[in-house]
Amino acid sequence: MKFHKPNHNQKISSKTTLLPYGRQSIHTTDIDAVIEVLKSNWLTTGPAVKTFEEALCSNTHAKYSIACSSGTAALHLSMIAANIGPGDNVIVPANTFLATANVVRLMGAEVIFADVDPDTGLMLAKHAEEALTRTEAHRVKAIIPVYFAGQCSYPAQLRELADAHGLLVIADACHALGTTYEADKTRYYVGSNTHSDLTAFSFHPVKTITTGEGGAVTTEDPDLAKKLRIFCNHGMVHNPEEFQNHALAQSSDGSINPWYYELSQPSLNYRISDLHCALGASQLSRLPSIVRHRRALAAHYRARLTGLGPLIRALTVVDKCDAAWHLQVVVIDFERAGITRAGLMALLKENGIGSQVHYIPVPWQPYYKNRYGTARLPGTESYYNSCLSLPLFESMTMTDVDRVVDMLVDFLN
Ligand SMILES: Cc1ncc(COP(=O)(O)O)c(C=O)c1O
Numbered sequence: 001m002k003f004h005k006p007n008h009n010q011k012i013s014s015k016t017t018l019l020p021y022g023r024q025s026i027h028t029t030d031i032d033a034v035i036e037v038l039k040s041n042w043l044t045t046g047p048a049v050k051t052f053e054e055a056l057c058s059n060t061h062a063k064y065s066i067a068c069s070s071g072t073a074a075l076h077l078s079m080i081a082a083n084i085g086p087g088d089n090v091i092v093p094a095n096t097f098l099a100t101a102n103v104v105r106l107m108g109a110e111v112i113f114a115d116v117d118p119d120t121g122l123m124l125a126k127h128a129e130e131a132l133t134r135t136e137a138h139r140v141k142a143i144i145p146v147y148f149a150g151q152c153s154y155p156a157q158l159r160e161l162a163d164a165h166g167l168l169v170i171a172d173a174c175h176a177l178g179t180t181y182e183a184d185k186t187r188y189y190v191g192s193n194t195h196s197d198l199t200a201f202s203f204h205p206v207k208t209i210t211t212g213e214g215g216a217v218t219t220e221d222p223d224l225a226k227k228l229r230i231f232c233n234h235g236m237v238h239n240p241e242e243f244q245n246h247a248l249a250q251s252s253d254g255s256i257n258p259w260y261y262e263l264s265q266p267s268l269n270y271r272i273s274d275l276h277c278a279l280g281a282s283q284l285s286r287l288p289s290i291v292r293h294r295r296a297l298a299a300h301y302r303a304r305l306t307g308l309g310p311l312i313r314a315l316t317v318v319d320k321c322d323a324a325w326h327l328q329v330v331v332i333d334f335e336r337a338g339i340t341r342a343g344l345m346a347l348l349k350e351n352g353i354g355s356q357v358h359y360i361p362v363p364w365q366p367y368y369k370n371r372y373g374t375a376r377l378p379g380t381e382s383y384y385n386s387c388l389s390l391p392l393f394e395s396m397t398m399t400d401v402d403r404v405v406d407m408l409v410d411f412l413n
Contacts, residue, residue, distance in 0.1 A: 022206030060191025062218035064225035071202025074215035093123035147176035174202035178324030
């Protein structure tokens with residue numbers, strides 16, 4: 001089948017809005033919230049951080065939430081709090097952003113890449129189980145399921161597998177703020193950690209809500225929460241009950257020196273500012289309507305794509321998962337369509353439509369390939385060869401979706 005340029009007037013005029021694959025939506029209330037902080041006494045480590053963390057807890061039904069400077073920081077902090085280190089192995093899906101694997105290596109631990117389901121891009125329990133057989137099982141300390149595109153991969157099944165092997169589950173939910181799922185006839189919020197130990201979120205501008213740059217970790221475990229807070233701030237301990245060097249901590253009358261702090265394990269400055277959190281709290285107050293709209297846009301994409309398979313189809317919807325769609329991925333049979341992915345992306349771009357590929361399989365990156373060689377990951381390979389992310393963001397309309405699909409259909413003939 002040959003592709004062709006559209007024969008009707010689809011060329012976007014300079015006045016027509018360009019549609020990137022993702023972008024932030026900033027309302028005047030968001031701007032007002034940030035200005036308020038600029039006029040206040042606190043630009044960082046102030047009340048807006050606490051307000052944002054509390055709002056995150058109520059939106060995810062989590063007990064503890066620790067906001068930090070990025071999703072990468074959230075994952076790295078999770079690794080530090082979980083005491084992942086040299087000699088440990090961590091299972092990571094091959095279809096993810098670099099950060100999910102990189103934080104494991106930054107701790108000196110090894111990554112065991114798991115395959116993914118070609119129809120959803122998700123690592124399922126069976127893929128994690130297969131990855132376990134490729135390594136010394138006793139060395140595996142954690143699994144990091146990635147809730148790709150906003151869908152989660154049957155968290156209860158992964159929890160069961162993790163429990164059978166004594167593993168931690170650290171969910172990379174950078175795509176999935178607002179997603180819920182059902183297990184045992186109960187509905188759970190991603191981030192409530194019923195089936196995980198820690199959950200990491202990202203608030204990069206293309207994500208469901210944004211803080212500019214930002215992230216957070218949620219947990220139900222008070223010890224992990226305490227560690228996350230300490231490691232988010234260099235590893236500084238401020239609680240006198242935990243001080244070890246009493247001679248340095250106390251003055252001659254036995255009282256604690258007011259300037260005193262202590263370090264038991266080094267970390268980094270992963271703090272988020274009040275400016276970021278004011279934006280985040282303002283955006284979070286709209287989360288239900290943002291998620292509703294993203295779901296409606298994704299449903300419209302699915303409806304419009306129905307019947308166009310096997311040439312083009314949306315990702316398979318995971319049973320019992322109500323995703324807060326972060327990405328609108330379609331699976332295209334490029335060979336059958338007679339067009340390359342790069343060619344299609346160029347045509348879309350020429351006509352004002354952004355697209356992206358999520359993701360180049362991480363084990364194929366030179367660093368990981370040199371370290372681990374080539375693993376057989378057929379699901380990942382099949383998914384990667386056919387995926388394309390189309391525009392999906394808060395300020396899009398159904399008409400925008402129609403425009404994208406009409407153009408795709410035309411290009412794919
Ligand atoms: C799956 C996944 N994990 C981690 C990250 C890292 O988040 P951040 O960009 O906020 O550091 C991203 C960001 O794109 C992501 O998509």
